[in-house]
Amino acid sequence: MGLLPPGAEVEVRLDGKGYYGIWFKATVVGFAAARGRHAPARYSITFDGDGDIRRFAPTHVRPRPPAPESPPCILVHDVIEVFHERGWWSGLVLSADTRSVTVAFPITREVITYVPRLVRPRRDYVDGDWVPSRAVVAVRPKREIRRYMVGELVEVVREREMWFPAKVAKVIDEFSYIVEYSDQNGEEGGRSEYLHWQFIRPAVQHLPPENEFHRRTERQDTGQFQAGTCIWKTSEVTCSGAIQW
Numbered sequence: 001m002g003l004l005p006p007g008a009e010v011e012v013r014l015d016g017k018g019y020y021g022i023w024f025k026a027t028v029v030g031f032a033a034a035r036g037r038h039a040p041a042r043y044s045i046t047f048d049g050d051g052d053i054r055r056f057a058p059t060h061v062r063p064r065p066p067a068p069e070s071p072p073c074i075l076v077h078d079v080i081e082v083f084h085e086r087g088w089w090s091g092l093v094l095s096a097d098t099r100s101v102t103v104a105f106p107i108t109r110e111v112i113t114y115v116p117r118l119v120r121p122r123r124d125y126v127d128g129d130w131v132p133s134r135a136v137v138a139v140r141p142k143r144e145i146r147r148y149m150v151g152e153l154v155e156v157v158r159e160r161e162m163w164f165p166a167k168v169a170k171v172i173d174e175f176s177y178i179v180e181y182s183d184q185n186g187e188e189g190g191r192s193e194y195l196h197w198q199f200i201r202p203a204v205q206h207l208p209p210e211n212e213f214h215r216r217t218e219r220q221d222t223g224q225f226q227a228g229t230c231i232w233k234t235s236e237v238t239c240s241g242a243i244q245w
Contacts, residue, residue, distance in 0.1 A: 002128075004028045004043065004061065012045055013060040014087070019107060020139040023081070023088040025064065029053055049086070062125040072121050074101055077170070079136050083118045090122050090136045092172060092194050104194040106136060106176040135173035137196060145197055148177060153203035156181070156195065165203060 004010060011023040029044040032055075042055040074080065074096040081088040082103055091103040094111065102113045122133040148154060148168045155163040156179055166179040169192055177200065180192045 003031060004063070006030055009064050010043075010045065010061050011064050011088070012047070012056055013062075015139055019089070020137060021090055023062075024048075024086060026061075028061070065120075065123055065125070065130055068120070071116065072119075074116065074119060074121075077172070079122045079133050079172075080119050081122045082112075082114055083120075084112075084114075088120070090133075090138075092136055092176075092178075094194070106172075106194055106196040107198075109193070109195055109199070135175070137173060137175040141175070145175070146200075146202065147174070148197075148200065148202075154179060154200050155203055156193070157199050157201075163201070 006028055008028040010026050010028055012026045014022050014024060025048040026045040027048070029046055031044070032039075032042050034041040041058055043058060043061045044053050044055050045061065046053055074093055076093055076095060078093045078096075079090065080093055080101075080103065081090050082101075083089075089105065091105045093101060094104050095102045096116075098116070100113050101116055101119045102111060103119070104111045122136070123130045124133045124138075148171070150168055150171060152168045154166050154168060156166045157163050165182045167182070168177050169180040170178040172178065172194065175197045176195065177197070178192055178194045179200065
């Protein structure tokens with residue numbers, strides 16, 4: 001991308017806790033070239049409606065995307081952006097018609113319905129061209145993370161830091177998934193949710209705490225039994241391996 005001159009109308013990406021990759025309208029004031037490792041290149045910009053001058057790396061500044069020539073055709077599971085609180089927030093379409101578009105946001109885990117005029121296809125500016133974005137979440141974590149596949153059993157954290165069994169129903173991008181929760185009997189077909197990788201972990205086999213179910217002997221009138229292995233299920237505990245002598 002060439003240098004953006006003063007007065008150029010641009011979008012600036014903000015990243016923060018609870019949100020990533022939100023684009024806000026701004027105007028370029030100036031540009032300072034890099035002056036060594038401790039003085040990287042920076043654009044000076046002002047946000048629309050705010051006269052304060054702020055500085056951003058060139059990777060976080062881009063031209064404003066052109067308006068679509070006709071109303072875009074929005075489909076289920078399209079990667080889109082929604083104009084909300086003066087910025088463009090990325091999300092995934094859950095349902096859409098001519099009157100409304102329902103969007104899920106993977107980090108806040110909100111599901112909100114908007115009028116179509118506030119929704120646009122998510123696009124990336126690559127080598128001077130606008131191309132359809134393949135990712136809702138574009139910011140890469142600083143460490144390696146676990147990747148999941150369709151059909152993989154996982155657990156999802158929900159209210160009160162409790163983990164619930166689920167299965168990966170669809171991989172949206174490297175960092176977000178649609179999962180389908182199991183019902184109370186452990187069967188599939190429960191409700192689904194679109195969310196960020198940070199709320200997911202691999203499914204684990206839950207064994208009872210050692211101080212609750214331990215190997216012990218118990219004498220009864222019919223004989224003596226030694227407890228075997230106990231396996232946790234959804235609503236019961238099944239013990240096997242009992243020995244009588």
